Amino acid sequence: MKLDTVREDKAILNVTSRLADTFADIHTPEDVEAAVRVAREQFADDPVREYVPILVERIVRTQLTPAPDPVVPETLAEPTAEQRGSRPGVALPAAIAGVLVVATIATVVIVRNGDDVQASGITTVSGVIGSEKRAFFEDPDVQAALAKHGLAVQVDTAGSREIATTVDLAKYDFAFPSSTVAADRIQQGSADRPGVAGKKYAVFSSPMAIATYRPIANLLSATGIARQVNGVWYFDMRRYMDLAKAGWRWDDIRGNTTYPVRKRLLVTTTDPRTSNSAAMFLSIASYVANGQTVVQGTAEERKVLPYVTPLFVNQGYTDNSSEGPFEDYLSLGMGKTPLVCIYEAQFVDAAVRGKLKSDMVLMYPSPTVQSRHTLLSLKPNGDKLGELLSTDQELQQLAAQHGFRTADPDQFAKVVSAGKVPVAEQVVDVADLPTYDTLERLLNSVSKAYR
Incomplete structure (x- = not known):
């Protein structure tokens, strides 16, 4: 339980920093921290913690993003900057802010079925991967980057040749062994195991x-x-x-x-x-x-x-x-x-x-x-993940931070230079x-x- 707490705390810090940068022009860091704290408190009694940072970020982004100017009765109009004595957009009236938070949380519905967890607006993609990629998928920054695209990835690990020969792939959206050779074996199959149709994505290499x-x-x-x-x-x-x-x-x-x-x-x-x-x-x-x-x-x-x-x-x-x-x-x-x-x-x-x-x-x-670490899609959601990991610049940068060489050699060079x-x-x-x-x-x- 301690490990989960450490990971969640780190993820929340990253979320707060990311949101502070995003909304720097209209909200102070203190406003962002307060909004994150309030949103996180909504899940204080939730025993399932892996999705909390993702949901908190979605809630706060929705809350802090300026909406189109509505026609509002004068009695509910937001005070001017002069009336607040602070910079524009720093704080909303408590009543309106509370309504926004409640409305946002109402759109985040968690459904539990045994050990499975799914958040409304988040598609869970399941896969089996080589163990050397476990840290990448467990990274809170990677999880947050995937959440921006509406994905949460759940993985099991196995040896790549096990993935290609004995692992039951029917329950997964993708397989992610550590070489093109292993991906080819999955596609071609063998006498005792039928081949699998699917698109290959050479995501990164080592x-x-x-x-x-x-x-x-x-x-x-x-x-x-x-x-x-x-x-x-x-x-x-x-x-x-x-x-x-x-x-x-x-x-x-x-x-x-x-x-x-x-x-x-x-x-x-x-x-x-x-x-x-x-x-x-x-x-x-x-x-x-x-x-x-x-x-x-x-x-x-x-x-x-x-x-x-x-x-x-x-x-x-x-x-x-x-x-x-x-x-x-x-x-x-x-x-x-x-x-x-x-x-x-x-x-x-x-x-x-x-x-x-x-x-x-x-x-x-x-x-x-x-x-060449090659993702093989087994179902449509696997295709979405493969395309995202192969093309999204933020995810490619995060892959480089985990030691992988990507299509852009400068990303890897910056990581090893900074880490000496x-x-x-x-x-x-x-x-x-x-x-x-x-x-x-x-x-x-x-x-x-x-x-």
């Missing part, structure tokens, strides 16, 4: 990266795996795979006093059977194992599998989605996860929100791949992804090795 610690990066530079260029760290995938193939462990690194453990020298990934980030890492590894060439055909698939499969099965247990290993990285330190495959957006988002420790650094696999996050301005060494069918066969072959 290159795959590796989260590590400065002492580990310095240690790996002695092996030829890591190098730093203009303040940005890079991770040589070919050198890494050579050492992994040779069975290297951390304590095989000469002079290693930083991390002298007997664990295998491996990058922690998610489970390739369920998660897109692991599938993206497999795409990189297969490209490198195939001589810096995209894998094509069964002969090349058989050729690379002995090199790429151990990178996953030798890890032991792996999480189903990218949220798990990154949370371990943030909280448990390098003892558990010295190298973690993540989306660049996760690291940038954590940096912007002050979650990183001073020794945490980001490395880019060389080569890497771009993961050492990332690559342009990610140049990018491999192409294998075809949908090839990647599926590689994933299925790796999955069999687990058994």
Whole structure:
């Protein structure tokens, strides 16, 4: 309950600031704060809190927006500025203001059916998303921006490959996995699951990266795996795979006093059977194992599998989605996860929100791949959301604040500059992804090795 209160308080502060800017010419900040306070009090006893900031903003906007001049009996006419002794529009007579508030609240009807909540004028859109986008949709500013367009989004999270293969999509308006490949899988279906018709929206993107610690990066530079260029760290995938193939462990690194453990020298990934980030890492590894060439055909698939499969099965247990290993990285330190495959957006988002420790650094696999977070509409409301996320400037700016690269590179550049996050301005060494069918066969072959 405490977490909900903190989120709501933050959202109300943002609403108040936004409204104060909007109505600065006709209302003082004190008037806006008072109107927000009064509107919020209407929901003081409401146990369902997630919609309160949205409803408060709608109420106060309606209340403070000047109406066309009506013909009003002289006895009810608003006093002039001179009579009030204040600036125009600062306050309404209490009786009229009360009528406006009551009238506005009368238009905001909340209907409860079990756990479902819907506000009049707000359309609830439901979806299943990759866990790395959870923070974006939980952001009160994102929720307020969507509410301006009459939408409230409710999401469940799952691994992107789970979304594409096992999640029941019938109850959702949209699916939002972490790559075009996963969206293609949903559309095409399989022998045991029919395909789904729907429009794809490439909303934003994020290159795959590796989260590590400065002492580990310095240690790996002695092996030829890591190098730093203009303040940005890079991770040589070919050198890494050579050492992994040779069975290297951390304590095989000469002079290693930083991390002298007997664990295998491996990058922690998610489970390739369920998660897109692991599938993206497999795409990189297969490209490198195939001589810096995209894998094509069964002969090349058989050729690379002995090199790429151990990178996953030798890890032991792996999480189903990218949220798990990154949370371990943030909280448990390098003892558990010295190298973690993540989306660049996760690291940038954590940096912007002050979650990183001073020794945490980001490395880019060389080569890497771009993961294009692709929304697939399943019902008409999904189309409305996809179009909005793809084109609305405010939502695109908010996506950049959560670490995603959008169609406008300046948005991302401003975020990382303000947060002093050492990332690559342009990610140049990018491999192409294998075809949908090839990647599926590689994933299925790796999955069999687990058994």
